[in-house]
Amino acid sequence: MVPLKVIAFSDEEGVRFQSTFLGSAAVAGILPISALQITDKSGVTVQDVLKENSIETTEENLFQLKYAPESVWGYVEIHIEQGPVLEWVGLPLGVVKGIAGQTRLKVTVKGSQGHAGTVPMSMRQDPMAAAAELIVMLESLCKRPKDFLTYDGHCNDFRVESLSSSLVCTVGEISCWPSASNVIPGQVTFTVDLRAMDDMGREAIIYELSNQMYQICERRSVACAIERKHDANAVICDTELSSQLKSAAYTAVKRMGGEIQGEVPVVMSGAGHDAMAMSHLTKVGMLFVRCRGGISHSPAEHVLDDDVWAAGLAILAFLETHM
Numbered sequence: 001m002v003p004l005k006v007i008a009f010s011d012e013e014g015v016r017f018q019s020t021f022l023g024s025a026a027v028a029g030i031l032p033i034s035a036l037q038i039t040d041k042s043g044v045t046v047q048d049v050l051k052e053n054s055i056e057t058t059e060e061n062l063f064q065l066k067y068a069p070e071s072v073w074g075y076v077e078i079h080i081e082q083g084p085v086l087e088w089v090g091l092p093l094g095v096v097k098g099i100a101g102q103t104r105l106k107v108t109v110k111g112s113q114g115h116a117g118t119v120p121m122s123m124r125q126d127p128m129a130a131a132a133e134l135i136v137m138l139e140s141l142c143k144r145p146k147d148f149l150t151y152d153g154h155c156n157d158f159r160v161e162s163l164s165s166s167l168v169c170t171v172g173e174i175s176c177w178p179s180a181s182n183v184i185p186g187q188v189t190f191t192v193d194l195r196a197m198d199d200m201g202r203e204a205i206i207y208e209l210s211n212q213m214y215q216i217c218e219r220r221s222v223a224c225a226i227e228r229k230h231d232a233n234a235v236i237c238d239t240e241l242s243s244q245l246k247s248a249a250y251t252a253v254k255r256m257g258g259e260i261q262g263e264v265p266v267v268m269s270g271a272g273h274d275a276m277a278m279s280h281l282t283k284v285g286m287l288f289v290r291c292r293g294g295i296s297h298s299p300a301e302h303v304l305d306d307d308v309w310a311a312g313l314a315i316l317a318f319l320e321t322h323m
């Protein structure tokens with residue numbers, strides 16, 4: 001588990017910095033019931049990692065680490081943008097308006113395993129071909145939700161419009177069994193990562209997606225199971241914190257001798273952040289730092305030293321207004 005710094009500002013005690021190794025979900029007090037037993041992909045539990053770091057704890061003690069909401073004034077996070085917007089506008093810093101909600105699905109398609117040379121095309125129940133169709137349908141649905149969503153009680157014009165501007169869907173992981181070049185697979189499993197600013201709109205998309213997926217699988221005579229693995233609602237950053245961070249970012253860019261035409265940009269975050277968990281505890285605000293080429297989740301991710309410095313100056317300017 002990666003050490004995580006949490007900055008908390010308290011009304012009564014003035015500015016204070018606190019750190020925790022447990023991550024923001026723990027600090028916000030929203031750990032699941034058996035948090036210590038959560039495992040990573042290799043089966044290592046949270047408890048194992050804590051033990052390795054000489055920390056013996058129980059579920060009960062873990063919960064006692066959470067903050068009392070009234071003791072926390074707010075939460076501010078600085079993060080690399082992980083996208084191309086700030087580089088495109090030519091500024092080192094931007095203010096985050098909100099963070100998209102997300103859902104992760106695991107889709108399993110089961111067909112009939114067979115010999116690649118002997119089973120005629122018309123007699124196959126091929127889960128790989130079915131998965132390919134499901135994935136292309138997902139792409140169409142997320143590119144053009146308007147063409148798929150019906151205008152009923154759940155989805156009005158406004159909702160579809162706002163969905164269209166923020167909806168993104170990705171299949172990032174796929175595996176098949178038995179995975180041999182001369183075998184029609186018996187099973188294919190893939191993930192779906194689906195994000196949008198509008199939570200109800202995201203639900204409508206998942207509903208439509210499941211319907212379409214089951215229809216495709218039925219037509220192709222393969223079995224299809226969709227498991228919901230993760231959900232997080234969208235978070236809107238606090239307007240007051242955001243406007244203070246905006247002024248602070250402006251001051252920082254000026255202190256760095258930079259030119260700023262107009263205002264510090266305000267951007268939405270498609271990436272998830274600790275602020276999502278902290279929003280259950282307190283108001284949140286975020287600053288983004290420019291990312292080279294907008295590349296992230298790749299070893300090529302890079303941020304300039306000067307931009308990190310600008311972020312430091314911005315947080316300093318922000319703190320100065322609260323001292």
Ligand SMILES: NC(=O)N[C@H](N)C(=O)O
Binds near residue numbers: 082270271272273
């Ligand atoms: N900031 C991030 O990249 N957060 C998550 N890993 C995510 O958005 O998937």
